[in-house]
Amino acid sequence: MQPRLLKSFVHAGLLGCLLLGPVAHAGLFDDDQARQAVLDLRAKVDSSNTRIEGLTRNLLDLNNQVQQLQQALDAERGQNQELQNQLATLQKNQKDYYADLDARLKKLEPQQVTVDGVTGTVQPGEKTEFDAALNQFRNGDFKGASGSLSSFVKHYPNSPYLPDAEYWLGNTYYALRDYKASNNVLQNVVSQFPNHPRAPQALLAIATNQQETGQKVAARRTLQTIISKYADSDSAQVAKQRLAKLR
Secondary structure: OOHHHHHHHHHHHHHHHHHHHHHHHHHHHHHHHHHHHHHHHHHHHHHHHHHHHHHHHHHHHHHHHHHHHHHHHHHHHHHHHHHHHHHHHHHHHHHHHHHHHHHHHHHOOOEEEEEOOEEEEEOOOHHHHHHHHHHHHHOOOHHHHHHHHHHHHHHOOOOOOHHHHHHHHHHHHHHOOOHHHHHHHHHHHHHHOOOOOHHHHHHHHHHHHHHHOOOHHHHHHHHHHHHHHOOOOHHHHHHHHHHHHOO
16 A cells, blocks of 8 residues: 555544544443433432332321221210210109109108098098008908097098098998997088088988888988988988888
């Protein structure tokens, strides 16, 4: 090869190296920056993931705390409702207790009552004694009834049940065939309580006693008294019928 031509090739090669050198260096520099950018981005992503994981854990912890607080609140509400129910029960029991106590105390106190137009004070146990004596009579225990009714009349002389007690006492004596005692007690009803519904009934019972003891004249007068004095009573109607049959 000619020296001149070889020299041209050398010059051309050197020129090419000079021209390509900056381009290769620039390409190498761009790759490093890209790798660094990727590394930086990865670091940022890892940091974000770490923060997200931390926030997630915090959120889960907060959610657990909220659930625990909700459970505690529900339990507190349940206890509060239970306390309210217990309080309502206690208040009702207390109200019932005082109502029962008041009712019991009233039974131990005298009370004003009116029986068949007769007003009086009823002592504790008075009505119970009267009812018990009357049940004896109704059950045919005339002897027991006479004792109970006699005791009642003595113990409660101002009782509004006195006219009834004496009337039934007179009937117990009649059942025991003690006509004299029967008439005496029945006459007390007429004398003490002439306007009481038992008065004409007592006279009718007296007339029966008189008839059974053979006192027809006295029985006739008694029946006539009922008709004239208690004309509107049922006893007057019975007296008329018996008077018509009395010979």
